[in-house]
Amino acid sequence: MKPNNSLLNRVFHFYYDGFRNMSGWGRRVWVIILIKLFIIIVILKIFFFQDFLYKNWHNDKERSEHVLDQLTNSSDNYDR
Amino acid sequence: MIGNIDMSLVDWSRAQFALTAVYHWLFVPLTLGLSFMLAIMETIYVKTGREEWKRITRFWMTLFGINFAIGIATGIILEFEFGTNWSNYSWFVGDIFGAPLAIEGILAFFLESTFVAVMFFGWNKVNKKFHLVSTWLVAVGANLSALWILVANAWMQHPVGMIFNPDTARNEMVNFWAVLFNQVAVDKFLHTISSGFLLASMFVLGISAWYLIRKREEQMAKKSILVAGVFGLLSSLMVAYTGDESARTVSKVQPVKFASMEALYEGKNNAGLIAFGVLKDTDKKIGEKKVKEFAFKIQIPGLLSVLTGGDRDAYVPGLKDHISGNEKLGIVSTAEKMQRGKYAREILTSYIKSRLNNDSAQISAIKGVFRDNDFQNKYFRYFGYASIEKPEDVIPNVTTSFYSFHLMVVLGFLFIMIFSVALYLLFKGTISDNRWFLWIALLSIPLPYIAGELGWLLTEIGRQPWIIQDMMTVSKAVSQISTGSVITTFILFAVLFTGLLISEVSIMIKQIKTGPKH
Numbered sequence: 001m002k003p004n005n006s007l008l009n010r011v012f013h014f015y016y017d018g019f020r021n022m023s024g025w026g027r028r029v030w031v032i033i034l035i036k037l038f039i040i041i042v043i044l045k046i047f048f049f050q051d052f053l054y055k056n057w058h059n060d061k062e063r064s065e066h067v068l069d070q071l072t073n074s075s076d077n078y079d080r
Numbered sequence: 081m082i083g084n085i086d087m088s089l090v091d092w093s094r095a096q097f098a099l100t101a102v103y104h105w106l107f108v109p110l111t112l113g114l115s116f117m118l119a120i121m122e123t124i125y126v127k128t129g130r131e132e133w134k135r136i137t138r139f140w141m142t143l144f145g146i147n148f149a150i151g152i153a154t155g156i157i158l159e160f161e162f163g164t165n166w167s168n169y170s171w172f173v174g175d176i177f178g179a180p181l182a183i184e185g186i187l188a189f190f191l192e193s194t195f196v197a198v199m200f201f202g203w204n205k206v207n208k209k210f211h212l213v214s215t216w217l218v219a220v221g222a223n224l225s226a227l228w229i230l231v232a233n234a235w236m237q238h239p240v241g242m243i244f245n246p247d248t249a250r251n252e253m254v255n256f257w258a259v260l261f262n263q264v265a266v267d268k269f270l271h272t273i274s275s276g277f278l279l280a281s282m283f284v285l286g287i288s289a290w291y292l293i294r295k296r297e298e299q300m301a302k303k304s305i306l307v308a309g310v311f312g313l314l315s316s317l318m319v320a321y322t323g324d325e326s327a328r329t330v331s332k333v334q335p336v337k338f339a340s341m342e343a344l345y346e347g348k349n350n351a352g353l354i355a356f357g358v359l360k361d362t363d364k365k366i367g368e369k370k371v372k373e374f375a376f377k378i379q380i381p382g383l384l385s386v387l388t389g390g391d392r393d394a395y396v397p398g399l400k401d402h403i404s405g406n407e408k409l410g411i412v413s414t415a416e417k418m419q420r421g422k423y424a425r426e427i428l429t430s431y432i433k434s435r436l437n438n439d440s441a442q443i444s445a446i447k448g449v450f451r452d453n454d455f456q457n458k459y460f461r462y463f464g465y466a467s468i469e470k471p472e473d474v475i476p477n478v479t480t481s482f483y484s485f486h487l488m489v490v491l492g493f494l495f496i497m498i499f500s501v502a503l504y505l506l507f508k509g510t511i512s513d514n515r516w517f518l519w520i521a522l523l524s525i526p527l528p529y530i531a532g533e534l535g536w537l538l539t540e541i542g543r544q545p546w547i548i549q550d551m552m553t554v555s556k557a558v559s560q561i562s563t564g565s566v567i568t569t570f571i572l573f574a575v576l577f578t579g580l581l582i583s584e585v586s587i588m589i590k591q592i593k594t595g596p597k598h
Binding site: 014015017018019023025026028029030032033036037039040041044045048049050051052053054060063064065067068069070071072 | 142145146149150152153156157160161163164165167168170171172197200201202205246247248249250425428429432463556559560561565568569572576580583587590591
C-alpha cells in the first residue's frame with residue numbers, strides 16, 4: 001500500500017507528533033489551557049456573561065430603542 | 081425602564097473590568113517583546129550556524145510558551161464584559177469596536193494555530209529558514225494583534241472617523257483610515273509595543289543575572305544579556321520618545337487629562353515640567369472639588385511650555401481654563417459644552433418622538449441635522465456633557481493621574497540606566513563580578529510590569545468620567561444588571577486569574593531552575 005503523503009496527512013502528523021512528544025511543561029500548560037477554556041467559555045459565558053441586550057430584547061429595533069432611551073434620559077443609569 | 085440601580089453597580093463593574101485588564105496585561109507584554117527577542121536569537125543561530133544560539137533560543141522559547149499558553153484567552157473575558165456589563169457602550173460604539181476586534185480575532189486564530197505550532201513542534205521537522213520565518217511571523221503577528229485592540233482603545237480616547245446614526249443608536253465607521261491612523265492609536269501602539277520589548281528585555285536580563293549569581297549557564301546568560309541589553313536599551317529609548325509624543329497628543333485631544341497628569345490647576349506661560357512632586361490637600365476648590373497643591377516639587381522651568389507649545393513662553397492651559405473656558409485661547413467652558421450636549425440630546429429626543437408619531441417630515445429634517453458637519457462638530461461631539469451635573473465633574477482623580485504618570489516616567493529613566501550599565505559591564509567583561517548589579521537586574525523584573533500597569537491606570541483613570549471622550553460617560557454605559565452577579569464574577573475572576581498567575585510563575589520557576597537542555 002502506498003503511504004499517504006498528502007499535505008493534509010503531513011499536517012495532521014505534524015500536530016499529532018508534536019502533541020505526542022510534548023515535554024512535561026507542555027503537558028502541564030495544556031491541562032491549564034483546557035481547564036481555563038472550560039471555565040471561561042462554558043461556565044462564565046453561559047451562566048454569567050450572557051449578552052444583556054440580546055437576552056432582554058428580541059431584535060435590533062428594540063435594542064436600539066432601549067439604548068436611545070438610556071442615552072436621552074437625563075439622569076445617570078444609577079442613583080448616586 | 082430605568083430602575084433604581086445601586087451606585088455600587090458602576091463601581092463594581094469598573095473594578096471587575098480593571099481587575100481583568102490588569103491581569104490580562106500581566107501576560108501580554110512579555111509575549112509582545114519576547115517573541116521579537118526569540119526571532120533575533122534564532123536569526124543569529126541561522127546566520128552563524130552555532131548550536132549554542134539554538135539552545136539559547138529554545139530555552140527562552142520555553143518560557144515564552146508558558147506565558148503565551150497561560151495568557152491566551154484571558155482577553156476574551158473583556159469582550160464578555162462589554163456585552164454584559166457595558167451593553168449601552170457596546171451598542172453605541174457599533175462597528176468601530178467590532179471591526180478591529182474581529183480582525184484581531186482572525187489574526188490571533190491563524191497565528192496561534194499555525195506559526196506558533198511550527199515554532200514549538202517544528203524544530204528538526206521543517207527547514208531552518210521556514211522555522212525562522214515562522215518565529216518572525218509569530219512576533220509580527222502578536223504585535224499586529226495588539227494593534228487592533230489599541231486602535232479600539234484609542235478611539236475611546238479620541239473618537240474619529242464615524243458618524244452617529246439616530247435610527248440604530250450606533251456610531252458607524254465612515255473613515256476606516258481615520259480610525260486606524262488616529263494619532264492616539266499610532267502613539268499608543270508604538271508606546272505599548274516598545275514597553276513590551278522593554279519588559280521582555282528586563283525579564284531576560286533579570287533571569288540571566290540569576291544564572292550568573294548562581295554561577296550556572298554563564299555563556300548562555302552572557303549571550304542573552306547581550307541581546308537583552310541592546311534590545312532593552314533601544315526599546316527604553318523608544319519608550320521615552322513615544323511617551324513624549326503620546327503626552328503631546330494627550331495635551332491636544334485630552335487636555336483635562338494632561339492638566340491632571342501635571343496637577344496643573346492654573347494655566348501659565350513658561351510652565352515647568354514637574355520632575356518630582358508631592359501633592360497635598362488644600363481648602364481651595366473648583367466648584368465643589370478640592371484643589372491639590374504641591375507640598376514639595378522639583379521642576380524644570382519652561383520645559384512643559386516647550387514640550388507642548390514649542391517655546392518657553394507658550395501658554396499651557398490648566399484645569400481652571402478648561403472648566404471656566406478661556407476665550408483668548410479658544411477653550412470652550414465646560415458649562416457651554418454641557419449646554420451643547422443638552423441641545424444634541426434634545427435633538428435626539430425630538431427624533432425619537434417623531435419616529436413614535438410617524439412624522440416623516442420631521443424625521444427627514446432631523447436626519448439632515450445629524451448629517452450636518454456643523455452639528456456633529458459643534459454639538460454632537462459634546463453629547464456626553466448632557467449627563468454631566470457640575471462642570472468640575474469632568475476633572476479626573478488628579479492624585480492618581482499625577483502619581484501614576486510621574487512614577488512611570490521615573491521608572492522609564494531607571495530602565496535606560498539599567499540596560500546601559502548592563503551593556504557597559506558586559507563589554508568590560510566584569511558583569512559576573514558585579515553581584516550588586518546582578519541583584520538589581522534580578523529584582524528589577526517586576527518594575528516594567530508596574531510601569532505598564534501605571535500607564536494603563538493613567539490612560540483609563542485620566543479619561544474619567546468618560547468611557548468615550550466627551551461623548552459618553554461611564555455611568556451611561558453600564559447595563560442594568562444585578563450588582564450581586566458582578567460581585568460574584570469579580571470574585572471568580574480574582575480566583576481564576578490568581579490561580580493562572582501562580583501556575584505561570586511556578587511552572588516558569590521550575591523551568592528556569594532546570595535550565596536549558598544540553
